[in-house]
Amino acid sequence: xxxxxxxxxxxxxxxxxxxxxxxxxxxxxxxxxxxxxxxxxxxxxxxxxxxxxxxxxxxxxxxxxxxxxxxxxxxxxxxxxxxxxxxxxxxxxxxxxxxxxxxxxxxxxxxxxxxxxxxxxxxxxxxxxxxxxxxxxxxxxxxxxxxxxxxxxxxxxxxxxxxxxxxxxxxxxxxxxxxxxxxxxxxxxxxxxxxxxxxxxxxxxxxxxxxxxxxxxxxxxxxxxxxxxxxxxxxxxxxxxxxxxxxxxxxxxxxxxxxxxxxxxxxxxxxxxxxxxxxxxxxxxxxxxxxxxxxxxxxxxxxxxxxxxxxxxxxxxxxxxxxxxxxxxxxxxxxxxxxxxxxxxxxxxxxxxxxxxxxxxxxxxxxxxxxxxxxxxxxxxxxxxxxxxxxxxxxxxxxxxxxxxxxxxxxxxxxxxxxxxxxxxxxxxxxxxxxxxxxxxxxxxxxxxxxxxxxxxxxxxxxxxxxxxxxxxxxxxxxxxxxxxxxxxxxxxxxxxxxxxxxxxxxxxxxxxxxxxxxxxxxxxxxxxxxxxxxxxxxxxxxxxxxxxxxxxxxxxxxxxxxxxxxxxxxxxxxxxxxxxxxxx
Amino acid sequence: xxxxxxxxxxxxxxxxxxxxxxxxxxxxxxxxxxxxxxxxxxxxxxxxxxxxxxxxxxxxxxxxxxxxxxxxxxxxxxxxxxxxxxxxxxxxxxxxxxxxxxxxxxxxxxxxxxxxxxxxxxxxxxxxxxxxxxxxxxxxxxxxxxxxxxxxxxxxxxxxxxxxxxxxxxxxxxxxxxxxxxxxxxxxxxxxxxxxxxxxxxxxxxxxxxxxxxxxxxxxxxxxxxxxxxxxxxxxx
Numbered sequence: 001x002x003x004x005x006x007x008x009x010x011x012x013x014x015x016x017x018x019x020x021x022x023x024x025x026x027x028x029x030x031x032x033x034x035x036x037x038x039x040x041x042x043x044x045x046x047x048x049x050x051x052x053x054x055x056x057x058x059x060x061x062x063x064x065x066x067x068x069x070x071x072x073x074x075x076x077x078x079x080x081x082x083x084x085x086x087x088x089x090x091x092x093x094x095x096x097x098x099x100x101x102x103x104x105x106x107x108x109x110x111x112x113x114x115x116x117x118x119x120x121x122x123x124x125x126x127x128x129x130x131x132x133x134x135x136x137x138x139x140x141x142x143x144x145x146x147x148x149x150x151x152x153x154x155x156x157x158x159x160x161x162x163x164x165x166x167x168x169x170x171x172x173x174x175x176x177x178x179x180x181x182x183x184x185x186x187x188x189x190x191x192x193x194x195x196x197x198x199x200x201x202x203x204x205x206x207x208x209x210x211x212x213x214x215x216x217x218x219x220x221x222x223x224x225x226x227x228x229x230x231x232x233x234x235x236x237x238x239x240x241x242x243x244x245x246x247x248x249x250x251x252x253x254x255x256x257x258x259x260x261x262x263x264x265x266x267x268x269x270x271x272x273x274x275x276x277x278x279x280x281x282x283x284x285x286x287x288x289x290x291x292x293x294x295x296x297x298x299x300x301x302x303x304x305x306x307x308x309x310x311x312x313x314x315x316x317x318x319x320x321x322x323x324x325x326x327x328x329x330x331x332x333x334x335x336x337x338x339x340x341x342x343x344x345x346x347x348x349x350x351x352x353x354x355x356x357x358x359x360x361x362x363x364x365x366x367x368x369x370x371x372x373x374x375x376x377x378x379x380x381x382x383x384x385x386x387x388x389x390x391x392x393x394x395x396x397x398x399x400x401x402x403x404x405x406x407x408x409x410x411x412x413x414x415x416x417x418x419x420x421x422x423x424x425x426x427x428x429x430x431x432x433x434x435x436x437x438x439x440x441x442x443x444x445x446x447x448x449x450x451x452x453x454x455x456x457x458x459x460x461x462x463x464x465x466x467x468x469x470x471x472x473x474x475x476x477x478x479x480x481x482x483x484x485x486x487x488x489x490x491x492x493x494x495x496x497x498x499x500x501x502x503x504x505x506x507x508x509x510x511x512x513x514x515x516x517x518x519x520x521x522x523x524x525x526x527x528x529x530x531x532x533x534x535x536x537x538x539x540x541x542x543x544x545x546x547x548x549x550x551x552x553x554x555x556x557x558x559x560x561x562x563x564x565x566x567x568x569x570x571x572x573x574x575x576x577x578x579x580x581x582x583x584x585x
Numbered sequence: 586x587x588x589x590x591x592x593x594x595x596x597x598x599x600x601x602x603x604x605x606x607x608x609x610x611x612x613x614x615x616x617x618x619x620x621x622x623x624x625x626x627x628x629x630x631x632x633x634x635x636x637x638x639x640x641x642x643x644x645x646x647x648x649x650x651x652x653x654x655x656x657x658x659x660x661x662x663x664x665x666x667x668x669x670x671x672x673x674x675x676x677x678x679x680x681x682x683x684x685x686x687x688x689x690x691x692x693x694x695x696x697x698x699x700x701x702x703x704x705x706x707x708x709x710x711x712x713x714x715x716x717x718x719x720x721x722x723x724x725x726x727x728x729x730x731x732x733x734x735x736x737x738x739x740x741x742x743x744x745x746x747x748x749x750x751x752x753x754x755x756x757x758x759x760x761x762x763x764x765x766x767x768x769x770x771x772x773x774x775x776x777x778x779x780x781x782x783x784x785x786x787x788x789x790x791x792x793x794x795x796x797x798x799x800x801x802x803x804x805x806x807x808x809x810x811x812x813x814x815x816x817x818x819x820x821x822x
Contacts, residue, residue, distance in 0.1 A: 408689075415675055415686050422673035425635060427690035427738065429662030 005047075007060025007113075011067025013493075018071035019079055020504050023088060026072050026150040030105035031112055031145070033064050035138060038116020039131075039485055043550055057117030061110035067110070069102030083508060084515035111421075126526070139391050143384045152385035156500045158455065160391040162448050164491035165397050167475040168484065169444025172401065174409060174473065175482030175552075177437035178417025179237075180246040183253020184472050186233070187226045188280055189464035191449025193260060194225040196216070196286035196459050197279075200542035206271035206278060215454050219393075223446030230442030231435050238431060241420070253469050260285075260461040270309035285460035289453045292389065293377040321542075377393040378454075386455055393447050402484060404440065413437055474534070478541055480548030491551055494534075502527040586649050588613045588773055589634070589665075589742050593805040594643035596626075603629045605797040606643070609775050611775050612743060612822075618784040618805065620818055621794035627777040628670050630794070631744045634775070635667045636660040647741070662690050664741030668748065670777075672731040676720025683719050683730055687737030697737070704733040707763055725756040727821045732763070742773045749780045762788055766809055781818035785809040793818070 014029045038059045047053050056257070076088055090097040100494045112134070119130030146153050170184045197203050199218045204211035233252045237245050264282030264525035271277055280286070376384045404410050415423040424430055453459045471494065479490020505526040513522035541548075587610035596604040604626050611617045619627045632638040634645055636657035645653040652660055666687075675683050684704060688697045705712040706730040714722060719730060728748055735743055745764065749757040757780065765787045768774050778784035785791055785805045791815060793801035801808065808814050815821040 360622070411682075411686065413680075414678065415689070418675040418677055419673050421637065422669060422675065423686075424637060424665045425661065425669055426659045426671075426734075427658045428684045429656070429658045 003056075004059050005061045006040070007037060007063035007553045008067060010060070011064035012066040015071030018068060018499070019075050019268060020501060020508055021151075022075050022080060022085060022508075023151065024152065026068060026101050026105045028145060028149055028153070029034075029106060030065065030068060030108035031138060033068070034061055034109040035068075035116060035135065037061055037064065037109075038134070040489070040550055041113075041117035042120040045483065047117070047121055049461055050121045053121035054114045054118035057114035058110050062106065063111030064113075065102070065106030065109040070100070072098045072102040072105065079508070079512075082512040082515065085511060090151065100476035112518070113383070116129075117203075130379075141221035143387055148452040150371065153500075154387050156496070158383060158386055158390055159499060161394050162452050162455075162494040163472065163475065163495045165390075165394055165448045166445050166472050167487050167491040168397050168401055169448070170443045171436050171441075171476050171482065171487045172404070172413075172444070172473050172475055173441035173485070175487070176413040176417065177434065177441075178413075179434065179437060180242065180249070181438075181441070181469075182246050182250040182468055182473065183233075183256070183319075183466075184249075184441075184445065185464045185466070185468035186253045187230060187445040187467065188449045189256050189260060189437060189461070190229045190454070191222040191226040191446035192453040192459045193286070193449075194222040195450035195453040196289050196444070199454065200288045200289045202281060202288070205280070206275075212290055215290065215450070218454075219447060219450040221300050222450035226442040226449065227439040228448030230440075232434050233518075235440030238434060250466075253466055257461040257464045260473060261338035263580025267440060280461075283461065285458060286453075288457035289457050289459070291378040291380065291454050291457070305528040346467075347474055374447055379416065380457055393451060396446065397444055398484060398488075401444075405484075409433070409436060428583075430489060471495075474538060478538070480551040483548070483550055483552035486548050486552070490548065493549075497533070498530055500531055502533075587611060588648060588657075589775065590644075590646050590649075591630070592644040592646075593631075594633055596629055596640045598629075598638070603797055604633060604640070607633075607794075607799055607800070608612075609792050609796070609799065611773060613773055614768075615790060616764070616769065616774045616776060616788045618781075618788035618791045619794055620778055620780055620781040620784055620808075620814075622779070622818070623795040624796070626745050626797040627779075627794055629747050631667060631670075631775070631777055632661075635665055636742060639797045654706075661738060665740065666735040666738040666740035666742075667744040667745065668728075668731040668735040668746060670725075670746040670750070672724075673726045674719040674722070674730045674734065676718065678719055680715045680717055680719060680722070683734050684711075685738050687734035690738065695798060696739075700737055701737065704736055707736075707766065708733055711716055715819070716810060724751050725753070725760070728752060728760055729763075732760075732767075733814050736767065736772070740772060742775060743748060743767070745774060745776045747777060747779060749778060749783060756781060781814070782809070782820075 010033045014026075017029050018026050038057055040046060041056050041060075043585045044056065047056055062565055072088070074093045080086070080088075080094070084554075088094075088097050088101055090100050092100065116131065117128060121127075121135060122130060141237040142157070143154055144363075154220060166184070166188055169187075170181065171177050173181045173184070195215075198213045198221060199215055201210050201212055207433055233249075235395040237248050240248060240558045252508070260280045261283055263279040269277035278290045329407055378389075391537075397497025412423070412428045415426060416430060416433055420430060423433075452463075476487050477490070477493045479488065503526075506524075509521055509524055509526065513524075589611040591607050591609050594604055594607045595602070600772075606631055607626070609617070609630075619630060619802065621627050624733075629638060633640050633653075636652070636655055636659070640653050643653070644651055646792065647663055647665060649695065650663075650780050652663060652665070655663070675686060685697075686700055688700065691697055705715075709727055711729055714726065719727065722730060723759055728750075732743075732745065735745075748760050748764065754761065764774065764776065768787075776784055776788060785808055788805040791803065791805045791808045792799050793808065801811065801814065803811070
């Protein structure tokens, strides 16, 4: 019956998490593993009916849950003792508690996985609604679950989400358009610095002003700035392909953080005191970036600032509406209605305007939004509003990119990736198509960058080095080039390994060391080995599963060609790429 | 007025002078073939017409309007479609998606559907493999797909570059019969071939290319009876 290999490996990941983190982790992990099994069941071609889906989810959930039960036992009976940590106590001793916790975990995994996989194999609206309800409910209540279980994971989940959004953006460039970009962190930096300059007093302060723009406006400006730089940096690469393109983007990726480091003393622009302009803050970067606040506009310096903000909000709303229509209106071949996208764009615009007038009316009056200050400002110490904000940005990105993939432009990217010359012969404007890939890909790093700056409150050039570009590229490749669920999973795995698991493992080893007075262990820092582990994982992946964890059907077809392909007379999957472009025929 | 006309066209690859003053015409409803040996400039001529390798000198005009300064993707809009050398189908797109790409510039959805039916009538094999990836097709099927894809753009003139390349003789015959049918249904065709015998068999007129120049032009029948052509390209003594 069915293939439960997937459930087994998901369970192993859960087991590792439970053993490293401990406490009531198992229930959260059970929910997450259930969700992952359910979501990825959509990629399984052997499932056709909701019943088959439910059975697949239940079987895999059961296997994963059983593996996690073993993890809970190991944690409760062995590691908890080593670390001298309190065991998970449900009032029936360590063993009994572990068994009960594990059984609850199995039930959670099975229920979530089977309901979600069943929903995945419904059709049309029923599918959207059921999958949306399960995933939506989880995302909505995640902060409450997190608090209830005493995990405090939100601080890690937020940066994971930021990087997933970046990976989704890079996926447009690399996965859809097939342009290998090794300097993507440059656009992340441009987004973050645009936001930093506009929503802190770093620049305006030098001109004796306290001009600061609201986050809600700045996030669009940052996205637009990143997109513009996407075009500017993309333009010189137009005639290049493959390796050459990669090297040029690598160069850009190096230049941008260096520029941001060095643009801290521009002689030919003088500030109010006659000093050279400090544009980017140099090595220490920009700090005191204003957090977002609800209501969207909360205070004014005077009527002029109010008018400026009003005009900018209208402009931004119109621009957003135009963008949504313009880009998504292109799916005439697919026959998709554009009504939905127009409605979404319209609502977005209305929301912005509403936020403006609402804010204008109540000014600095107290508004009871949990986790924000009296004036509605997001607090750096309270993660919940940040979490919801990044979920909204994430949801928007997934929706937008998914529509984009199926649009006319998405098809043009696909054709261009397959064969540029043939694409041009089909009437595809290669220049426009490539530049749009760079621009739209960069746009999402603009969103991510603006959020990143506001969330941390300060940005430094060292956050945007080459290693970030590689990290983001690895997420895209590990998960599965060109496939949105794959990229999300890849991002989840890589970033959580990087900022979550290794840190928790270091903590755990420290506890074990202090409990057993083992000095060798006390000096061991698991996070020092991140790059090595990373390298090993990538090498293994490329050897075993080069198409990524959750490949798009196309890549799977290419890299795991079955017998029926080779049996055909003179099959030529690749000889079409043997292109004698520059030599006369 | 000729549908397609080249006047004294010179095309270069870098410093290499590939076409040295080509002039030719294609009338509406004709099959015209360009024959010649390797490196004679046959494919370059097609690339020049379709705008992929623009000429440095000379004129290319379609229905009397110059198209030699227009970028390749816009030439497609004007009705010049190419089935390129080496077929160049999209290997990781399905047969249906490949055909849809051929109609990329068109927005008349209903006609696209009926054009696709017409392609399936011409090539029933493609219909059987409609959801298979292009890269998994055999050479002959890929050639059919490449021609079908070009037809999806509703060409005024269809440029076919070596449709016989790498195919078994039986398949070559089949493909050439279909080319004849396509022409009979009203599509003008400019056919580049190394297989001169087959090409002259279905063409109305022909041009013989040698090192970037046209050395002979005549009706297909006359060319196939010409002694030089027989010796050089038809393998007859």
